[in-house]
Amino acid sequence: MSFDIIAEPTVKSPRDARSKRGRGFSIEETVQAGLTITETRRMGLIVDKRRKTVHPENVEALKQYMKDLEELVAALAAEAEPIKDKVEAAVDDLASLKAVKKSEVPLLAKADIKTFEDLAYCDITKVAKKTGIEEDRITEMVKAALKKV
Numbered sequence: 001m002s003f004d005i006i007a008e009p010t011v012k013s014p015r016d017a018r019s020k021r022g023r024g025f026s027i028e029e030t031v032q033a034g035l036t037i038t039e040t041r042r043m044g045l046i047v048d049k050r051r052k053t054v055h056p057e058n059v060e061a062l063k064q065y066m067k068d069l070e071e072l073v074a075a076l077a078a079e080a081e082p083i084k085d086k087v088e089a090a091v092d093d094l095a096s097l098k099a100v101k102k103s104e105v106p107l108l109a110k111a112d113i114k115t116f117e118d119l120a121y122c123d124i125t126k127v128a129k130k131t132g133i134e135e136d137r138i139t140e141m142v143k144a145a146l147k148k149v
Helices: 027-032 037-042 056-095 105-110 116-120 124-131 135-148
Strands: 010-012 019-021
Touching (some): 105 124
């Protein structure tokens, strides 16, 4: 993945045809890359409506930038998936305690109690306020969790 910096447009100097940094991509360059002006701007790129020229290197830079963004999004999604699986597995572990009812597990998860250790060493009054479960009931759960830890 070559996603180091934002794609920059290049233009040619009218005097000696040297390449230099442009103010933005032309509308036709964005169209050839398969983007609309709105999509280009949402990606954080600048569109220069005054420019009429089309440079193939700018079209390629836009296509590469889109490809890099797709790879980045896929990598972030893949990274977030195992974390979600771990949380779900930990919540399932809580449900395996006899003292914890299945209906109470989501309430405990919202109170950031996802493991036996979290439950065993929690502040009972705070958890009772966050979940709406009675303190006596949470005390029973804590005792059961302490046996597992």
